[in-house]
Amino acid sequence: MRYYLNWTLSSIFIFLLLTSCKNQIQIELINNQNLEVNTTIAQAKLPNGENQSNYRLLFNGNELPYQIKGEWVYWKVTPENYKGPFTWELNTGSLLTESQTVKKENGQHSIYINDTKILGYQMEVTEAPEGVNPAYRRSGYIHPLNTPMGKRLTRIQPEDHYHHYGLWNPWTHTLFEGDTLDFWNLYKEEGTVRFASLLSESNGPVFSEFEVLHEHVVLKENKDKIALNEVQKIRVTPVDSSQYYLDFEIQYTPATESDFKIIEYRYGGFGWRTTEEWDNQNSRVLSSEGNTRTTADGSTALWCIVDGKLDEGYGGAVMMSHPENYNHPEPLRIWPENQYGRGDLFANFATTKNTDWIMKAGQTYTLRYRLVIYDGMLEPAEANQQWNLYAKPLTYQFKS
Numbered sequence: 200m201r202y203y204l205n206w207t208l209s210s211i212f213i214f215l216l217l218t219s220c221k222n223q224i225q226i227e228l229i230n231n232q233n234l235e236v237n238t239t240i241a242q243a244k245l246p247n248g249e250n251q252s253n254y255r256l257l258f259n260g261n262e263l264p265y266q267i268k269g270e271w272v273y274w275k276v277t278p279e280n281y282k283g284p285f286t287w288e289l290n291t292g293s294l295l296t297e298s299q300t301v302k303k304e305n306g307q308h309s310i311y312i313n314d315t316k317i318l319g320y321q322m323e324v325t326e327a328p329e330g331v332n333p334a335y336r337r338s339g340y341i342h343p344l345n346t347p348m349g350k351r352l353t354r355i356q357p358e359d360h361y362h363h364y365g366l367w368n369p370w371t372h373t374l375f376e377g378d379t380l381d382f383w384n385l386y387k388e389e390g391t392v393r394f395a396s397l398l399s400e401s402n403g404p405v406f407s408e409f410e411v412l413h414e415h416v417v418l419k420e421n422k423d424k425i426a427l428n429e430v431q432k433i434r435v436t437p438v439d440s441s442q443y444y445l446d447f448e449i450q451y452t453p454a455t456e457s458d459f460k461i462i463e464y465r466y467g468g469f470g471w472r473t474t475e476e477w478d479n480q481n482s483r484v485l486s487s488e489g490n491t492r493t494t495a496d497g498s499t500a501l502w503c504i505v506d507g508k509l510d511e512g513y514g515g516a517v518m519m520s521h522p523e524n525y526n527h528p529e530p531l532r533i534w535p536e537n538q539y540g541r542g543d544l545f546a547n548f549a550t551t552k553n554t555d556w557i558m559k560a561g562q563t564y565t566l567r568y569r570l571v572i573y574d575g576m577l578e579p580a581e582a583n584q585q586w587n588l589y590a591k592p593l594t595y596q597f598k599s
Contacts, residue, residue: 222289225598226256232593234281235584238438240405241276243595257286264296264404273405275438281593298437299407301400308397310407310435312443315349317572318435320411321364322394331361334385339394339413340364341433346574347441350509352516354475359539362386363472368449370551371467374460375417375426382415383467389419390426398430406436414454425454427558438571445516445570452563461556466532469568470547471518473505479542482507483515484533485579487586492536492544497552499528502586504577505546514574517582518546521567522590526550 226243245267256265256272258280265274274285300311306323309316320341327335335356342365344353353365362385369392371383382390392415400409415427432448447469453459461467473482484492486500495503501522506515520529530552534545548568550556558564569589571577 224287225283226285226287226595227283227598228281229594229596230591232587232591234276234278234588234593236581236588238275238277238442239281239585239588239593240273240436240438240444241281241593241595242271242273243597245270245272246597246599253289255288255290257288258283264298266403266405268401268408275405276593283595284598285595287597296404297402297407298404299402299435301402301407301409308400308409308411312347312435312437315345315347316343317345317347317349317443318445319343320409320433322397322411324393325355325364327361328356332386334388335361337362337364337367337385337391337393339392339411340367342366344445344572346509346514346572347437347443348512348514348574350512350514350574351474352471352509352514352572354472357472357475357543359543360472363470363545366471367392368469369415369467370461372462372464372551373426374462376455376457378417378419379462380417380419380426390415390417392416392429406434408432408434415459426457427459428452428454441575442571442573445572447566447568449566449568450563451558451565453558453560456560458560459558461551461558463551463553463555464549465552466547466549467552468548468550469518469566470532470545471505471516473507473544473546474509475543476509477507477542477544479536482542482544484544484546485582486531487528487579487583490531492533495531495533496535497530497532499530501528501590502582503531503533503546503548504579504582505544506573506576507544512574513576514572515577516573517571517577517585518548519569519571519586519589520548521569524550524566524568525556525564526554 256263302309307319310318324338369382395412398410413429417424430450434446436444485504502519529548532547532549
């Protein structure tokens with residue numbers, strides 16, 4: 200009887216152990232990267248054939264928020280836990296509260312973190328200021344772009360450049376169907392870029408993401424013809440109380456059977472017109488190659504710090520170009536220190552500043568950028584570490 204009881208208890212223990220192992224999967228770091236920033240985002244490709252919504256992510260028994268997008272799962276890691284291992288455990292009570300709030304307001308797709316608006320993407324057309332050429336009207340841009348504390352980093356429609364719209368990315372010198380066209384300088388009425396539709400949106404405990412369609416429209420000779428379609432995927436990822444990531448994936452596809460050629464020009468593409476608070480006395484430009492505002496224009500860079508005084512505080516962003524981008528490392532367009540006397544600031548990854556780029560009909564071309572947006576100051580060593588994490592994210596694997 201005692202032998203039978205011991206055998207039964209042993210069988211039950213083994214069954215429970217096997218069941219537990221079946222319901223738990225270890226997640227381990229693939230590469231040997233060091234984490235020198237306070238917090239960043241980890242990623243792992245999900246195992247096939249699993250209903251992933253019924254799992255919890257654990258570290259040392261503590262549950263961590265995660266978010267699934269496609270075949271990947273994302274979560275935050277710190278220097279204390281990034282080496283893992285993490286546990287993927289079958290459990291219906293997962294921690295999936297959203298960390299951002301999304302609102303549709305005043306013609307914008309707005310994202311809030313902790314009740315602070317940090318981004319407004321403009322869907323409705325913004326008309327030109329009263330008494331100004333109506334050709335300066337525009338949609339499909341980001342303004343305001345704010346720090347986590349709500350300090351504004353962008354401006355639109357300044358009197359010196361009514362066509363400047365916060366964070367936006369038209370091309371300046373192009374060739375389409377035998378004609379040269381300017382989609383940047385709106386007063387020429389040759390072309391514009393407009394918001395066409397909100398394609399998708401999602402929100403979760405790690406990031407908020409939305410996808411929009413832009414149309415590059417030929418206006419010259421009243422053609423109103425779409426030359427280039429652009430799909431922008433924009434992701435906001437809170438990192439900690441003083442930082443968040445703003446990621447862009449921009450896909451271009453010629454809209455007709457004609458090629459779309461972007462001709463070498465000194466500015467164009469991913470641009471940022473900064474807050475009017477900044478001038479040559481209270482702001483900073485510093486690139487990955489050590490160039491300052493005096494020397495950065497025309498140089499190439501992996502990243503570029505642009506920050507300055509904001510009210511009684513300080514803040515800004517590191518602009519980062521992805522290593523797979525066309526013409527990487529990309530040239531910079533940085534306004535000179537004496538711009539308009541006081542030193543107004545404009546920063547631009549000018550992809551075609553020193554080369555042409557032909558987009559062939561029927562093909563899709565992708566550019567990716569990340570802005571690390573922060574309150575306070577960010578030193579070059581951290582900017583470099585952030586770029587390394589952008590170029591090669593912390594990637595993990597599920598161990599069976």
